Amino acid sequence: MDSHSRHLTLLGATGVGVGAIVGGGILALAGTAFATTGPAAVVAFAVNGIIALLTALSLAELASKFPQSGGTYTFAKKAMSVEAAFAVGWVVWFASVVAAVLYAIGFSHFSLVMVTDLWQACCGEVPDWLVHPAVKTVGAIATTVLLSASLMLRSAGGGHFVNVGKVFVFGLLILAGVVAVARQSPAELSTAFDPFFTSGIGGLVQAMGYTFIALQGFDLIAAVGGEVREPTKTIPRAMILSLLIAVAIYVPLLLVITAVGTPPGQSIREAAVANPEGVIAVAAENFMGPSGYWLVIVAAVLSMFSALEANLFAASRIARAMAVDRTLPSQIASLSGPHKTPIRAIGVTAGLVSLILIVLPDVSAAGAASSLIFLITFAIGHLIAFLVRRRSHRRPPPFRTPMYPSVPVLGGACCLALAVFQGIAVPSAGMITIFWLGLGGVMFIALFRTRASVLDASNTAINPELHTLRGRTPLVLVPIANPQNALAMISLADALVPADIGRVLTQTIVVPPQDWTPQLDDQPIVRSQEVMREILHASANCGVHIESLTTISADPMREIARVAKLHRCESVLLGLSKINDVAQASHLESLLGELDANVVILRSRKDWKFAEVRRVLVPIAGRGGHEHLLALLLGSMQRSRMLEVTFLRVMSASTPSDEVRRAERDLQRLAGDLCEGSQVDVVLSSDAIAAVAHRCDEADVLILGVQRVGRRKKLFGDFTRALADRTDCPIIVMSRRG
Numbered sequence: 001m002d003s004h005s006r007h008l009t010l011l012g013a014t015g016v017g018v019g020a021i022v023g024g025g026i027l028a029l030a031g032t033a034f035a036t037t038g039p040a041a042v043v044a045f046a047v048n049g050i051i052a053l054l055t056a057l058s059l060a061e062l063a064s065k066f067p068q069s070g071g072t073y074t075f076a077k078k079a080m081s082v083e084a085a086f087a088v089g090w091v092v093w094f095a096s097v098v099a100a101v102l103y104a105i106g107f108s109h110f111s112l113v114m115v116t117d118l119w120q121a122c123c124g125e126v127p128d129w130l131v132h133p134a135v136k137t138v139g140a141i142a143t144t145v146l147l148s149a150s151l152m153l154r155s156a157g158g159g160h161f162v163n164v165g166k167v168f169v170f171g172l173l174i175l176a177g178v179v180a181v182a183r184q185s186p187a188e189l190s191t192a193f194d195p196f197f198t199s200g201i202g203g204l205v206q207a208m209g210y211t212f213i214a215l216q217g218f219d220l221i222a223a224v225g226g227e228v229r230e231p232t233k234t235i236p237r238a239m240i241l242s243l244l245i246a247v248a249i250y251v252p253l254l255l256v257i258t259a260v261g262t263p264p265g266q267s268i269r270e271a272a273v274a275n276p277e278g279v280i281a282v283a284a285e286n287f288m289g290p291s292g293y294w295l296v297i298v299a300a301v302l303s304m305f306s307a308l309e310a311n312l313f314a315a316s317r318i319a320r321a322m323a324v325d326r327t328l329p330s331q332i333a334s335l336s337g338p339h340k341t342p343i344r345a346i347g348v349t350a351g352l353v354s355l356i357l358i359v360l361p362d363v364s365a366a367g368a369a370s371s372l373i374f375l376i377t378f379a380i381g382h383l384i385a386f387l388v389r390r391r392s393h394r395r396p397p398p399f400r401t402p403m404y405p406s407v408p409v410l411g412g413a414c415c416l417a418l419a420v421f422q423g424i425a426v427p428s429a430g431m432i433t434i435f436w437l438g439l440g441g442v443m444f445i446a447l448f449r450t451r452a453s454v455l456d457a458s459n460t461a462i463n464p465e466l467h468t469l470r471g472r473t474p475l476v477l478v479p480i481a482n483p484q485n486a487l488a489m490i491s492l493a494d495a496l497v498p499a500d501i502g503r504v505l506t507q508t509i510v511v512p513p514q515d516w517t518p519q520l521d522d523q524p525i526v527r528s529q530e531v532m533r534e535i536l537h538a539s540a541n542c543g544v545h546i547e548s549l550t551t552i553s554a555d556p557m558r559e560i561a562r563v564a565k566l567h568r569c570e571s572v573l574l575g576l577s578k579i580n581d582v583a584q585a586s587h588l589e590s591l592l593g594e595l596d597a598n599v600v601i602l603r604s605r606k607d608w609k610f611a612e613v614r615r616v617l618v619p620i621a622g623r624g625g626h627e628h629l630l631a632l633l634l635g636s637m638q639r640s641r642m643l644e645v646t647f648l649r650v651m652s653a654s655t656p657s658d659e660v661r662r663a664e665r666d667l668q669r670l671a672g673d674l675c676e677g678s679q680v681d682v683v684l685s686s687d688a689i690a691a692v693a694h695r696c697d698e699a700d701v702l703i704l705g706v707q708r709v710g711r712r713k714k715l716f717g718d719f720t721r722a723l724a725d726r727t728d729c730p731i732i733v734m735s736r737r738g
Helices: 010-021 024-065 072-079 082-123 133-153 160-182 186-192 200-215 219-223 231-260 268-274 279-288 290-324 343-359 364-391 406-425 427-462 465-469 483-496 523-542 556-566 582-594 627-638 657-674 688-696 717-726
Strands: 475-479 503-510 547-552 571-575 598-603 615-619 644-651 679-684 701-705 707-710 713-715 731-735
Touching: 010 160, 010 219, 010 231, 010 290, 024 072, 024 082, 024 200, 024 219, 024 231, 024 268, 024 279, 024 290, 024 364, 024 406, 072 082, 072 219, 072 290, 072 364, 072 465, 082 133, 082 290, 082 343, 082 364, 082 427, 133 290, 133 343, 160 231, 160 279, 160 290, 186 231, 200 231, 200 364, 200 406, 219 231, 219 290, 219 364, 231 279, 268 279, 279 290, 290 343, 364 406, 364 427, 364 465, 406 427, 427 465, 427 627, 427 657, 475 483, 475 556, 483 503, 483 523, 483 571, 483 598, 483 627, 503 523, 503 556, 523 547, 547 556, 556 571, 556 582, 582 598, 598 627, 615 627, 615 688, 627 657, 627 701, 627 731, 644 657, 644 688, 657 679, 688 717, 701 717, 717 731
Parallel strands: 475 503, 475 571, 503 547, 571 598, 615 644, 615 701, 644 679, 701 731
Antiparallel strands: 598 731, 707 713
């Protein structure tokens, strides 16, 4: 992300959080809290604030280490598998979309309340069309579309004037309430708060479960982290600051509402039961008169508007982050306009919001599902924060949560407990979540898994720390029989698995002749020692730390398979002097069938140095199942040098032009997934082997895949053999596990 794209300052990032948190949640849920637990609703919001602060600390630590857009999805991608990351991103995107739906409806509702009250005051009777249910839906959709268009045309997400306006309005309400409280006698105040726990501790926990979502929104700052300046400092500060602002408004407001918001003889719980949606407006009218009512309406309109804008802004960034990783269609990832905004991601998000507004006019169950999803993903966020801190030995997060591991453990347990409560209290929320997750799973397997896993392999190879963050220590086994290959083999092994991330295990095999008597003939041992000497020299020259193993076996191929299985090797790197040697290749093909590991086979010249490889030629004949391993290999090579990679497709000279163009498009898309910045070339020729062999003269290495004729049957194939016979270009042949 370049400096132009990082446009959000501390004020702008805090504005995203304040826009999402402050106002909408408390106006919608304060009545529910009061009806459930009475005056103890103040405690429910305060305790939820503590849990939210614990969550903000964990997410802030992750955001400081991974300052890219996507929020919890990005964190899951770094510390978990691509499949788990998709599941997290898919449901978080849905939760943000549903939150936007709720705020769009809320904005439309309170706007209509304002309009109808003004109409009635000025013009008398309100026309029927103005109170028709469809008007609310149309207003919600229109607001969503207009706000989305606005987000497409500018880089910022939070409306500063709207945020300042609503904070000012809430400040006036609190100030007026404090003045009213000062006029009350101690006996009156005591009566207002008695009984404090109307439903005991159980009611308090219920109120916490219902209202925690009112503090959701600080996480949206992490969701737009790729657009924040100085993210390692700004994101943690903005998340904590926005949450503290929300709590500083909510707790005093609830206190004054409880103390002076009801007429004599009526408790706040009774008022909330009678009118849960309008309890704050009624309470403000009680201690401020009509001006208090209008202040609440204005606050509601501003709050719903800013929360809708913040959720649209963040949800579109989550969608784009997923599209960049190919877990959603890659077209959504494009940036357009002078401010480089994700216009397509915003459009898709707004379209989904509008669709839900049309097909689900009653979205209460979907809203509960949104709350459940956020709680679950917050719990996952705590788990990821715990794991990342443990696994980030070499590069710890710039911002580190105090009292580790107490914060992620306690915060995660609280979020999980509230999620369980939400699932029990609103079973339909769990059903909606499961349905959406199932729909996403089917789409991922059918449409996204192949490209997403290929790109993930490339990213993992380019950034090997991801192995460590995911708790993996990959091991590559390197059997070496020819001492002249030692240098090339070890340098290639180090590219596949850097020593500070994984392990390189070299293997020398003493092959005893029949009726071998070691006391009389020690030549096999001497040869093994010569190989080991060259391995050690090569290791020292390359600066690669290796482990070494020497075994004795009359069947080297079977011994390699045994050691690879025993040590659970992720990859096996083999050297082969002649691929076109049928007997030698046949033994190797039998080994490929036994190994449950990625296999990379190298045929090179004596003077070939892997470190000097720059020009790479990759013939492609469609998707052959090796893209994952090819992305891993090319990504590993890109870490230490600039590569010139050419993907070559040879087609028959009689191929129709439209088919050639389609093949070129497919090849460009594949090349983009495998190695960014690579070249593609589609050649028409009646002799594919000659066409590829001719291009080998311009390459430092040729990369091919084995031919798969079954799960346990892999062959070099006639093409590979013939090509190896025609060129002395170094060749790497790959075979993916399974």
